[in-house]
Amino acid sequence: MGQKKIDIEQVRQVAKLSRLDLSEDEIAQFSGQLSAILEYIEKLNQLDTSKVEPLAHCLPINNCLREDIVKQSLGTEKTLANAPQSDGQFFIVPKILEEPGRL
Amino acid sequence: MSEEILKLSCVELQRKITKGEVKSSEAVSAVFERIEKHDVQIGAFLSTFKQDAMARAKEIDSKIAKGQKVGALAGVPIAVKDNMCTTFGTTTCASKILENFRSPYNATVIDKLLAADAVIIGKTNLDEFAMGSSTENSGLKKTVNPWDKSRVPGGSSGGSAAAVAAQMCFAALGSDTGGSIRQPASFCGVAGLKPTYGRVSRYGLVAYGSSLDQIGPLTKDTADCALMLNVIAGHDGKDSTSVDEKTAPKCDYLAKIDEPVKGLKIAVVPELFQGADSEVVAAVKGAIEIYKKSDAEIIEIKMPHFEYSIAAYYLIATAEASSNLARYDGVHYGYRTKKAGDYIEVYTKSRAEAFGQEVKRRIMLGTYALSSGYYDAYYLKALKVRNLIRSDFIAAFQKADCIMMPTSPTTAFKIGEKMADPLQMYLSDVYTIAVNLAGVPGMSIGCGFDKNNLPIGLQIISSTFQEEKLLRIAKMFENQTDFHKQKPRINTDKYEKKLTTNEHE
Numbered sequence: 215m216g217q218k219k220i221d222i223e224q225v226r227q228v229a230k231l232s233r234l235d236l237s238e239d240e241i242a243q244f245s246g247q248l249s250a251i252l253e254y255i256e257k258l259n260q261l262d263t264s265k266v267e268p269l270a271h272c273l274p275i276n277n278c279l280r281e282d283i284v285k286q287s288l289g290t291e292k293t294l295a296n297a298p299q300s301d302g303q304f305f306i307v308p309k310i311l312e313e314p315g316r317l
Numbered sequence: 318m319s320e321e322i323l324k325l326s327c328v329e330l331q332r333k334i335t336k337g338e339v340k341s342s343e344a345v346s347a348v349f350e351r352i353e354k355h356d357v358q359i360g361a362f363l364s365t366f367k368q369d370a371m372a373r374a375k376e377i378d379s380k381i382a383k384g385q386k387v388g389a390l391a392g393v394p395i396a397v398k399d400n401m402c403t404t405f406g407t408t409t410c411a412s413k414i415l416e417n418f419r420s421p422y423n424a425t426v427i428d429k430l431l432a433a434d435a436v437i438i439g440k441t442n443l444d445e446f447a448m449g450s451s452t453e454n455s456g457l458k459k460t461v462n463p464w465d466k467s468r469v470p471g472g473s474s475g476g477s478a479a480a481v482a483a484q485m486c487f488a489a490l491g492s493d494t495g496g497s498i499r500q501p502a503s504f505c506g507v508a509g510l511k512p513t514y515g516r517v518s519r520y521g522l523v524a525y526g527s528s529l530d531q532i533g534p535l536t537k538d539t540a541d542c543a544l545m546l547n548v549i550a551g552h553d554g555k556d557s558t559s560v561d562e563k564t565a566p567k568c569d570y571l572a573k574i575d576e577p578v579k580g581l582k583i584a585v586v587p588e589l590f591q592g593a594d595s596e597v598v599a600a601v602k603g604a605i606e607i608y609k610k611s612d613a614e615i616i617e618i619k620m621p622h623f624e625y626s627i628a629a630y631y632l633i634a635t636a637e638a639s640s641n642l643a644r645y646d647g648v649h650y651g652y653r654t655k656k657a658g659d660y661i662e663v664y665t666k667s668r669a670e671a672f673g674q675e676v677k678r679r680i681m682l683g684t685y686a687l688s689s690g691y692y693d694a695y696y697l698k699a700l701k702v703r704n705l706i707r708s709d710f711i712a713a714f715q716k717a718d719c720i721m722m723p724t725s726p727t728t729a730f731k732i733g734e735k736m737a738d739p740l741q742m743y744l745s746d747v748y749t750i751a752v753n754l755a756g757v758p759g760m761s762i763g764c765g766f767d768k769n770n771l772p773i774g775l776q777i778i779s780s781t782f783q784e785e786k787l788l789r790i791a792k793m794f795e796n797q798t799d800f801h802k803q804k805p806r807i808n809t810d811k812y813e814k815k816l817t818t819n820e821h822e
Binding site (some may be wrong): 220224225229230231232233234235236237240244247248250251252254255257258259260261263264267268269270271272273274275278280288292293295296297298299305306309310311 | 330413417418419421422433511514515521554557558560564597622625629630631632639643645647648649650651652653657659660661662663664666667668674677678680681682684685690695697698699700701702703704706707739740743754755757
């Protein structure tokens, strides 16, 4: 295959964007597997698509508007029922304001 | 008695229940006897609702006894793939990240099943988040093929297909993003229908590839698919991609199911047969011969972009998945890591600990395809190829009523056979994926068995919103064959097919 389509450093970067804390083993494995998949996907470049419009979905539907009607929402109790941690009123998460700039 | 009941189709059972000839509670008992006997080995169900199902069956029986009007699925035991939200039980998507998730609402299809007086008996196993072709990617359970326990049931709706094949329910719902109804239907020898994108509401279906996902039935035969579609089809204000009645009116899919399509024109793509096993090719060609003998005209066509569908799909579906699965953040619902030092680690560790390998792989691939510098080369390119693939279908349906080809290039493969090489697993979807990219309806019905007595599926594809015709075409084949009546023998090491309806396991 020669040069990998996606090397270890790129996998690390994509993992960061994906919010996945991958192990070193997974990073190495994904570099190989994703490279093989991307190698296969290269076949799309056999096709000239310079005059083709992209197709995001197949429906004859564009904007779907409806009346703005007030309806009952889930409510706090149901909304928090599946939360890993809550105080009955709010979701509880670790502090988010200590390290400005890290995002 | 219970064995007699288990042999019935949904259409037959519903008629008998409404006439009072069979009680829903008897059907539910029969199904649970079967589950208790066989599901230890098959592993089709992630959860079952025996008590609630019995209570509901008795309610329906008493409604019937009082002469009250009941619905189109009155008293019929139905299973649902566990990626559809239910307020009862859990909705896990076969993922550790949702292992304990209890939905605050029902998917629209669930409400529709209940409104039709169906009895939902349990939720079936799948590849985690419907990502896979063998159900081996389930994070919670292993499901095997009822025809051969050393083989996969297909996927991702493998639990639904296995449950129908093993007569542990009378019909099931599945979802199909790249073949996830049709391929397991083929592997397990049952009927499976992926409706047109937009025909069935996706509200409450846990999203994987939102422009491709569609819910559909897996059943014992084509008439049952029609009955199920009657119940679940139609516009839903909660899903803006479900089409309105003006654009594509739904109809009674069962009413004319036995009416053959006159002057039927079938398109075949000779090149596409090259990639399939010889026994699969022989069975599918044999099926097309049967149509030919019923005066169908066979037209050879080319679909020059079909072979690019896997490459386009694994960019589009994974791009959509990477966005859809961003919601699993360890904050609002689902699994949260115990090792988080800060809020970023709540995300990264929760996701890393609870997602399985295939889900991570697809999130990674999709994120890469959408990332700055690669978007045009990968994602946008794939969307353009998608348009070319759809144009192949549009051209085909100008010449023919349907296209026929194998559902899968092989029969059910061995457990573990393709797990080491994800690309090999992806390539097994070669015949099904283009249908999702084009948004058209497709169906798999049994058309033969290989030398190992494993079912072979015939895929029939029709034009957008032509489900009524598609089902009638499939029924023409079933009316002349009995492949759909053959059942696996479970619980012994030898499997033999049965040749008549009167025999059973």
